[in-house]
Amino acid sequence: EEGGEQTVLCVLAGQEDLRRDAQVLRDLLHSTQGGIALTVQDVPVTAEEPEHGEETPAEAEEPVSVPEPAPVVTVSAPVYTRPTAGAVLTPFSGDMLLFQPTLGDWRVHSGTDFACEAGENVSALTDGTVQAVFEDGLYGTCVTLAHAGDLRTTYRGLSEVRVREGQAVSSGEALGVCAASIPAEEAIGTHVHVEASRGDTVVDVMELLGEEE
Numbered sequence: 001e002e003g004g005e006q007t008v009l010c011v012l013a014g015q016e017d018l019r020r021d022a023q024v025l026r027d028l029l030h031s032t033q034g035g036i037a038l039t040v041q042d043v044p045v046t047a048e049e050p051e052h053g054e055e056t057p058a059e060a061e062e063p064v065s066v067p068e069p070a071p072v073v074t075v076s077a078p079v080y081t082r083p084t085a086g087a088v089l090t091p092f093s094g095d096m097l098l099f100q101p102t103l104g105d106w107r108v109h110s111g112t113d114f115a116c117e118a119g120e121n122v123s124a125l126t127d128g129t130v131q132a133v134f135e136d137g138l139y140g141t142c143v144t145l146a147h148a149g150d151l152r153t154t155y156r157g158l159s160e161v162r163v164r165e166g167q168a169v170s171s172g173e174a175l176g177v178c179a180a181s182i183p184a185e186e187a188i189g190t191h192v193h194v195e196a197s198r199g200d201t202v203v204d205v206m207e208l209l210g211e212e213e
Contacts, residue, residue: 078126078148080209081172083155086115089188092204101187111156111195112205113188116178118159122192125153125208126171130163138184139193143175149198153205156193157182 090098090113097106116122128145131152136142139156143163146152158176163169178192185193196203206212 079171080126081123082114082209083122083125083192083194084114084116084120084178086191088206089113089115089191090185092202092206094202094204100185102183102185110202111154111193113185113191113193115189115191118178118180118190120178121174122155122158122176122178123172124169124175125194125196125205126151128153128169130165130167130169133161133163133165139182140179141176145169145175151203152197154195156195157185157191 090109092112093109095108098109099105100107100109124145126147128147128151130143131146132142132144134142134144136156141158141161142154142156143158143161144152144154155175157179159179161176163173163175169175178190180190182191182193185191194205196205196208
């Protein structure tokens, strides 16, 4: 208190709303008797230092984006079925020459001859699509199937064909029946001649079946 005047000291933190409140208080005090003086002083505010031993809160980390796992694609192995239940009469020869009793000469045998009775069902080796149904002068009625992995199979010496071009067939599905004979291989009895290839390379049917000759 100096010279009959009372001094009121207001400490403000620099906020605009507090400054406005101080002005209102000053106007109020000046309007009263006693001559009270109001002094307004800005005091800078500093962040409080954490006491010794206190931990400052950790800054929030941004969430880490976890990529979605790639979908698992399951690929089933082909299922192979014997075209007939009969024995192998003439095996696949590869590059080796075999004597051909019907034609009376030596030649490679690019397929496998499976014994069957005339009229017995001849089955597809594995799933595929009928690529062609055609007649061959030496082997009679033939059916060619296209399969996955660039595999093709041809069944020679059929009768009563039950499929048509473009038709999807399953492993073991009947393509037709065994014919009474195959002109080019008549000497070895009733059978079906089955060939397989990948691209331009001939393949041993028995290897596909996982059997030995």
